[in-house]
Amino acid sequence: MPNNLFDHLKIRGLELRNRIVVSPMCQYSCEDGFATDWHLVHLGSRAVGRAGLVIAEASAVEARGRITPADLGIYKDEHVPMLARIAKFVKEQGAGAGIQLAHAGRKASCNVPWVKRGAQLPLEEGGWQPVAPSDTPFHPGDRESAALTIDEIHGLTEAFAAAAKRALAAGFQVVEIHGAHGYLIHEFLSPLANQRTDEYGGSFHNRIRFALDVSKAVRAVWPDDLPVFLRISASDWAEGGWDIDQSVELARCVKPIGIDLIDCSSGGMVPNAKIEVGPGYQVPFSKRIRYETGMLTGAVGMITEPDQADAIIREGDADVVLLAREFLRHPYWPLEAAAALGVKLGPPVQYERAFN
Numbered sequence: 001m002p003n004n005l006f007d008h009l010k011i012r013g014l015e016l017r018n019r020i021v022v023s024p025m026c027q028y029s030c031e032d033g034f035a036t037d038w039h040l041v042h043l044g045s046r047a048v049g050r051a052g053l054v055i056a057e058a059s060a061v062e063a064r065g066r067i068t069p070a071d072l073g074i075y076k077d078e079h080v081p082m083l084a085r086i087a088k089f090v091k092e093q094g095a096g097a098g099i100q101l102a103h104a105g106r107k108a109s110c111n112v113p114w115v116k117r118g119a120q121l122p123l124e125e126g127g128w129q130p131v132a133p134s135d136t137p138f139h140p141g142d143r144e145s146a147a148l149t150i151d152e153i154h155g156l157t158e159a160f161a162a163a164a165k166r167a168l169a170a171g172f173q174v175v176e177i178h179g180a181h182g183y184l185i186h187e188f189l190s191p192l193a194n195q196r197t198d199e200y201g202g203s204f205h206n207r208i209r210f211a212l213d214v215s216k217a218v219r220a221v222w223p224d225d226l227p228v229f230l231r232i233s234a235s236d237w238a239e240g241g242w243d244i245d246q247s248v249e250l251a252r253c254v255k256p257i258g259i260d261l262i263d264c265s266s267g268g269m270v271p272n273a274k275i276e277v278g279p280g281y282q283v284p285f286s287k288r289i290r291y292e293t294g295m296l297t298g299a300v301g302m303i304t305e306p307d308q309a310d311a312i313i314r315e316g317d318a319d320v321v322l323l324a325r326e327f328l329r330h331p332y333w334p335l336e337a338a339a340a341l342g343v344k345l346g347p348p349v350q351y352e353r354a355f356n
């Protein structure tokens, strides 16, 4: 029996009310990693709008792992109370509450996008030395990264686990490990950023080692009845880079560790990658991983239309769809999509007069 967009999805002990997920989106609205009322309203409104799962943005597992000084953080216990307020509200609205655990690697220490998108922040303006598998910078001419030692790599694995414990303390039900978009975990995966000659570089199995370490460490502290997702860039869209075949293989390796869902994004590894962008352009990655590994998958990227989203689920190309920009334009997208698809979906009682 094919599923529909508005069918429930049970993953371990968590039941999502539909297959619509708010994709993690950095808001660059923090100081020292602390969430604010902005996050409560931003994430809370999408839960009010009837998303099945709301995933809070890339949350840095250490301060050096922030893309910008304004990123959300989950690197100290003091971050927990405000995150807990947000998770509580999201759950009260009937959505699942998720958070993405991240480290920006060589793409850390940038300006906020509305000042200068992707531009490295100089040390004298509050920037810092990024860390990465190897020292090559993302943009030629940028400050080099400090190549991580083996001890530091192990320390970062622990930082992901410590962050997961804080996410649990805050009441989140899903953690998503950010292994995409040219950030730290992806940098280990891709030969384009990983030139190491030790056990974390070179062969496929060495390059995936850090992703596996982090997956195991997070799974070890995350309850058995709650899901862990892994977001990957299924392709670097670049010669000699990470690709869909390696992604399928990685999915096979994380499945026995207890990763529940592969969230299939792409790109971000090199500037000027040749990406063929269009509606649903990353869906084929999700479809292949789902069929070849039997894992649950998420499709993301230019999914905007109710029919399109429903077809992705019905045709078995993904188990959930993640929407990012469309949710910024339409916080109540699930309610609008339900109306378009002829599905009866109750709005919050406070809003009933507008939707009936």
Ligand SMILES: Cc1cc2nc3c(=O)[nH]c(=O)nc-3n(C[C@H](O)[C@H](O)[C@H](O)COP(=O)(O)O)c2cc1C
Pocket: 023, 024, 025, 026, 027, 057, 058, 100, 178, 180, 181, 231, 265, 300, 301, 302, 303, 322, 323, 324, 325, 326
């Ligand atoms: C403002 C903004 C912030 C984003 N921040 C993140 C993030 O924190 N983590 C992540 O994995 N992707 C992030 N992304 C990527 C989105 O989650 C999504 O994968 C991408 O925008 C494609 O989906 P869309 O076409 O529905 O926007 C961000 C995208 C936008 C527009």
